[in-house]
Amino acid sequence: MTGTTKNGAHDVPLLEARGITKQFGTVTANDTVDLVVREGEIHALLGENGAGKSTLVKILYGILEPNAGNVLWRGEAIRLRAPADAQALGIGMVFQHFSLFEALTVAENITLALPRDTSTREVARKVRAISAEYGLPLDPDRHVYRLSVGERQRIEIVRCLMQNPRLIIMDEPTAVLTPQEADKLFETLIRLAGEGCSILYISHRLEEVKRICSTATVLRRGKVVAACDPRKETAASLARMMVGADIDDVKPPGEHAFGPVRLSVAGLSTTPEDPLGTALHDISFEVRGGEVLGIAGVAGNGQEELFEALSGIVPVRRPETMAIDGKPVGRAGINARRRMGAAFAPEERIGEAAVARFKLSENILLSGHETEGVVSGGFINARGARTLATEVIERFDVRVGGPDPEAGSLSGGNLQKFVVGREMRRAPGVVVLSQPTWGVDAGAAAVIRQALIDLAAQGSAVVVISQDLDEIFQIADSIAAISHGRLSAVYPANEMDMEKAGLLMGGVHASETGEAVDAA
Amino acid sequence: MRLELERRGEQSRVMTVLSPVIAIGLTLVAGAILFLLAGIHPAEGIYTYFISPVTTAYSAQEVLVKASPLILIALGLSLCFQANVWNIGAEGQYTLGAILGGWLALAFGNFSSPLVLPAVLVAGIAGGLLWAAIPALLKTVFRTNEILTSLMLTYVALLLLDYLVRGPLRDPAGFNFPESALFGPSAVLPTLASGGRLHLGVLFAFGLAIIMAFAMPTTLKGFQIRTIGQAPKAARFAGFGTNGMILFVFLVSGGLAGLAGISEVSGTIGQLLPVISPGYGFTAIIVAFLGRLNPIGIVFAGLIMSISFIGGEAAQIRLGLPIDVAKVFQGFLLFFILACDTLIYYRLRLLKPRAAT
Numbered sequence: 001m002t003g004t005t006k007n008g009a010h011d012v013p014l015l016e017a018r019g020i021t022k023q024f025g026t027v028t029a030n031d032t033v034d035l036v037v038r039e040g041e042i043h044a045l046l047g048e049n050g051a052g053k054s055t056l057v058k059i060l061y062g063i064l065e066p067n068a069g070n071v072l073w074r075g076e077a078i079r080l081r082a083p084a085d086a087q088a089l090g091i092g093m094v095f096q097h098f099s100l101f102e103a104l105t106v107a108e109n110i111t112l113a114l115p116r117d118t119s120t121r122e123v124a125r126k127v128r129a130i131s132a133e134y135g136l137p138l139d140p141d142r143h144v145y146r147l148s149v150g151e152r153q154r155i156e157i158v159r160c161l162m163q164n165p166r167l168i169i170m171d172e173p174t175a176v177l178t179p180q181e182a183d184k185l186f187e188t189l190i191r192l193a194g195e196g197c198s199i200l201y202i203s204h205r206l207e208e209v210k211r212i213c214s215t216a217t218v219l220r221r222g223k224v225v226a227a228c229d230p231r232k233e234t235a236a237s238l239a240r241m242m243v244g245a246d247i248d249d250v251k252p253p254g255e256h257a258f259g260p261v262r263l264s265v266a267g268l269s270t271t272p273e274d275p276l277g278t279a280l281h282d283i284s285f286e287v288r289g290g291e292v293l294g295i296a297g298v299a300g301n302g303q304e305e306l307f308e309a310l311s312g313i314v315p316v317r318r319p320e321t322m323a324i325d326g327k328p329v330g331r332a333g334i335n336a337r338r339r340m341g342a343a344f345a346p347e348e349r350i351g352e353a354a355v356a357r358f359k360l361s362e363n364i365l366l367s368g369h370e371t372e373g374v375v376s377g378g379f380i381n382a383r384g385a386r387t388l389a390t391e392v393i394e395r396f397d398v399r400v401g402g403p404d405p406e407a408g409s410l411s412g413g414n415l416q417k418f419v420v421g422r423e424m425r426r427a428p429g430v431v432v433l434s435q436p437t438w439g440v441d442a443g444a445a446a447v448i449r450q451a452l453i454d455l456a457a458q459g460s461a462v463v464v465i466s467q468d469l470d471e472i473f474q475i476a477d478s479i480a481a482i483s484h485g486r487l488s489a490v491y492p493a494n495e496m497d498m499e500k501a502g503l504l505m506g507g508v509h510a511s512e513t514g515e516a517v518d519a520a
Numbered sequence: 521m522r523l524e525l526e527r528r529g530e531q532s533r534v535m536t537v538l539s540p541v542i543a544i545g546l547t548l549v550a551g552a553i554l555f556l557l558a559g560i561h562p563a564e565g566i567y568t569y570f571i572s573p574v575t576t577a578y579s580a581q582e583v584l585v586k587a588s589p590l591i592l593i594a595l596g597l598s599l600c601f602q603a604n605v606w607n608i609g610a611e612g613q614y615t616l617g618a619i620l621g622g623w624l625a626l627a628f629g630n631f632s633s634p635l636v637l638p639a640v641l642v643a644g645i646a647g648g649l650l651w652a653a654i655p656a657l658l659k660t661v662f663r664t665n666e667i668l669t670s671l672m673l674t675y676v677a678l679l680l681l682d683y684l685v686r687g688p689l690r691d692p693a694g695f696n697f698p699e700s701a702l703f704g705p706s707a708v709l710p711t712l713a714s715g716g717r718l719h720l721g722v723l724f725a726f727g728l729a730i731i732m733a734f735a736m737p738t739t740l741k742g743f744q745i746r747t748i749g750q751a752p753k754a755a756r757f758a759g760f761g762t763n764g765m766i767l768f769v770f771l772v773s774g775g776l777a778g779l780a781g782i783s784e785v786s787g788t789i790g791q792l793l794p795v796i797s798p799g800y801g802f803t804a805i806i807v808a809f810l811g812r813l814n815p816i817g818i819v820f821a822g823l824i825m826s827i828s829f830i831g832g833e834a835a836q837i838r839l840g841l842p843i844d845v846a847k848v849f850q851g852f853l854l855f856f857i858l859a860c861d862t863l864i865y866y867r868l869r870l871l872k873p874r875a876a877t
Binding site: 024311312313333334335338344346348350351352353354355356357358362365366367369370375378379380382406 | 526527531738739740741743746747750751753754756757758759
C-alpha cells in the first residue's frame with residue numbers, strides 16, 4: 001500500500017523508511033529497518049555505537065544508497081542519490097563533526113555551501129535574521145577558529161535553517177556542549193518542532209531524550225528492536241533496549257585514604273605551535289595515590305595541549321613544572337616518563353593510540369617498546385609482543401576476529417579496551433587518559449571505567465580528561481574543569497554538581513561560584 | 521548494473537602479491553596496443569622488449585648489471601617512502617656519489633693498495649649521503665617540502681658533474697673529450713668472473729636486499745620507520761623522534777644512491793663521463809613501488825625494469841623504435857601499479873540494479 005494524500009494529512013507521515021538494508025562487505029549495518037517520522041515531532045534515534053544509526057541517517061540524507069528498502073516522503077517513494085536531493089525535499093542535517101574552514105568567517109563558510117552567485121553579504125544578513133529569530137547568537141563576520149564548539153554547531157544549524165527545512169537530522173548534537181549550551185539547543189529544537197519542523201535526534205544520552213523527544217526508535221546491531229515513547233520509559237529501561245541486557249554498574253571505589261602525591265603540576269603554561277591551538281595558562285594541580293582526578297571541559301579548550309604536556313609528547317622548558325613521584329619531569333620525553341611508571345592513553349584511538357594497519361601485537365610495541373621488555377638489542381621479540389597482546393585481549397575481553405588482527409578491524413569500543421588495557425597491564429603509578437570512553441559502547445565504557453577505579457584503589461594516581469560529565473561524576477574523586485586553557489580549582493567530587501561543573505566548563509571560575517576548595 | 525569499490529576490513533594479502541602481477545599484465549596489453557598503433561606486430565614488440573634480453577648470456581649479465589643500481593637505490597627509497605618521506609632526488613645523490621668517489625679514485629691515480637677501493641666506495645657513499653643531507657635538514661629545520669628540494673638538487677648535481685668532466689677533472693691526455701681519465705686498477709670494482717660484466721656492485725645490491733628483508737620486520741628501527749609513515753601522531757605517542765627518523769631514512773637512501781653511483785662509475789664505466797645514468801634515480805622510484813617497498817619485491821622489480829631498458833635498446837636496433845619507448849613502458853607500469861594497489865584495500869563488486877518499487 002502507498003499513501004496517496006499529500007501535505008499534512010495526519011495519517012501520512014512526513015518521512016517513512018521501509019525495510020532499509022545496507023551491507024558493508026560482510027557487515028550488515030542496517031537490517032530491514034523501518035522508521036516513521038511525523039510532522040512536528042522530535043524523534044529520537046537511539047542505539048549504541050555501531051548500532052547503525054549513522055548509516056541510517058546517511059541513507060536518509062542521500063550520502064549512502066541502501067542495498068534494499070525504500071524511503072517515502074509524504075507517502076511518495078523517493079530516491080535519494082545525493083544530499084542535494086534530500087535538501088531539495090527539505091531535509092537538512094547537522095553533523096557530529098563539522099565541516100568548517102577555520103580561517104574563513106561564519107558567513108563565508110555558509111556561502112560556500114550555497115549556489116555560486118550567492119553574495120556573502122546577503123548571507124550575513126540572513127544569518128543575523130535567523131540568529132535573532134531563534135535566539136542562536138552568532139556573528140556572521142567572526143572567523144570560525146575563534147568560535148567555541150557550541151558556536152560552530154550553531155553555524156551548522158543556521159546553515160540548515162536557511163534552507164527552510166521540514167526535517168532536520170541531528171547527529172549527537174550535545175556531545176560537544178556544556179549543559180548550559182545544551183539547554184539553549186533544546187529550547188531551539190522545541191521551538192522548531194512547535195513550528196512544524198520535524199527533528200530526527202540521534203543520541204545515546206537517555207536523560208535528554210526523555211526530556212525533549214516524543215517518540216524513539218531503538219536500534220541494536222542494525223535492527224529496530226523497539227519503538228516507544230521515551231517520556232513513558234525510564235533511563236534504565238531505555239538502556240536495556242539499546243544494549244539488550246543490563247549493563248553492569250561501575251562499582252564505586254570503596255572508602256580509601258589517599259596516599260602521597262604522585263603527579264604534581266605547578267604553573268604549567270605553554271604556547272601552542274599551531275596558531276589555531278590553545279595556549280595553557282598557569283595550570284597547577286596535584287593527584288595523590290588512590291585518587292581519580294576528572295578534568296571536565298568542552299572540546300578545544302586546551303585538553304589536547306594539556307595531554308601533550310602531561311605525557312611529555314611536547315615537553316616543557318622548566319623541569320620542575322611537572323613531577324612524577326616527586327621527581328621533576330618537565331623536560332623528559334614520553335618514554336622517560338613511561339620508564340618512571342607513568343602511562344598514557346591519548347584521545348585519538350586510530351592514528352595516535354593505535355595504528356590501524358598494524359596488528360595488535362605491533363600496537364603493543366607503540367607504547368611498550370621501552371618498558372615491556374619486548375625489544376632487546378634493537379630487535380623485536382615478536383612472540384613476546386603477541387603474548388602481551390593476548391593477555392590484554394583476554395583480561396579486557398577484547399572481541400577480536402582472529403588471534404592477532406589489525407587494529408583497524410576492531411570496533412571502536414573493543415579497540416579502546418585494548419588501548420586502555422595495554423596501559424593498565426603493568427599497573428602504572430600515574431596514568432593520564434584523554435576521553436577514555438569517547439564513542440565507546442556502554443558495555444566497553446563500564447569495563448574501562450571499572451579498570452580505572454580499580455587501578456586507583458591499588459594506589460595509582462589517575463587523571464581522566466573527559467568531555468563526558470556523566471563519566472566524570474561516575475569515577476572521579478575530585479573534579480576540575482578546563483576552559484580557554486585555564487584550569488579551575490580542584491573540587492572534591494561530592495561538592496560538585498552538574499550545574500557547577502557546567503559553569504566551570506563555561507569559564508566561570510571560583511570567585512563567582514563560591515570559594516575554591518582545594519581537594520585536601 | 522554498476523561497479524562499486526568496497527572497503528575491505530583488512531588489507532588483502534593475496535592482492536598485495538597479485539597487484540603487481542596484474543599491473544604487469546595491463547602494461548603488456550597497453551604495450552601491445554601501442555605497438556599496433558605504431559604498425560609493429562605486438563608479439564614481436566613484446567618479445568623484443570621483455571624476452572629477448574634474457575635469451576643470451578651476455579644480455580642476461582647486462583640485465584643484472586643494470587638492475588643493481590636500480591635495486592640499491594630503490595632499497596633506500598623504500599625506507600623513505602615507508603616513512604612518508606618523499607626523496608625524489610636519488611638521481612642527484614647517485615651522481616654526487618659518483619663524483620666524490622670518482623674524484624678520490626682519480627686522486628689516487630695508479631697508486632696501488634687494497635685500501636684504495638674501500639676508500640673510494642666510502643667516498644661514494646659519503647657523497648650521496650651529504651647530498652641527501654641538504655633536503656633532509658631543510659625539511660627537519662625549516663619544514664621545507666622535500667619533494668621540491670631533493671628534485672631541484674638533482675639538476676644541480678647533474679650540472680656539477682657536467683662541469684667537472686669538462687673542467688677540473690677532464691683527462692689532460694684525453695684530446696679535450698669531456699671525460700675523466702680512467703680509474704687506476706685498484707680503484708675499479710673487481711668483476712665476479714673473469715671476462716664477465718658482473719662486478720662486485722651486483723653483489724652489494726642483492727646482499728643488501730637480503731639483509732633488509734630480514735631486518736625490516738624484526739628490528740625496532742624498521743618498526744619506527746613504518747610507524748612514522750603510517751601514523752605520525754602514533755609515532756609521537758610512541759616517542760619515536762620524528763626528525764631523527766626523517767634524517768635517518770634520507771641519509772641511508774642518499775648513502776645507498778651514492779654507493780650505486782660509485783659502483784656504476786667504478787665497476788661498469790671505469791671513468792667519469794658527462795652522463796653516467798639513464799635515469800636510474802628516477803626509475804628506482806618506480807622500482808620501489810613496483811616492489812611493494814619490500815626488499816625482495818624490489819629485486820624482482822629491478823630486474824623487470826632492467827629488462828625493459830635492455831629491451832628498449834634491442835627495440836631501437838631491431839624495430840627502429842625510439843629508446844624513449846622504454847620510458848613509456850615504465851610510465852605505464854607505474855600508472856597501473858598505483859591503480860591496482862586500490863585492490864589491496866578495496867574489493868570490486870558488481871552491483872545489480874535495485875528492484876524498482
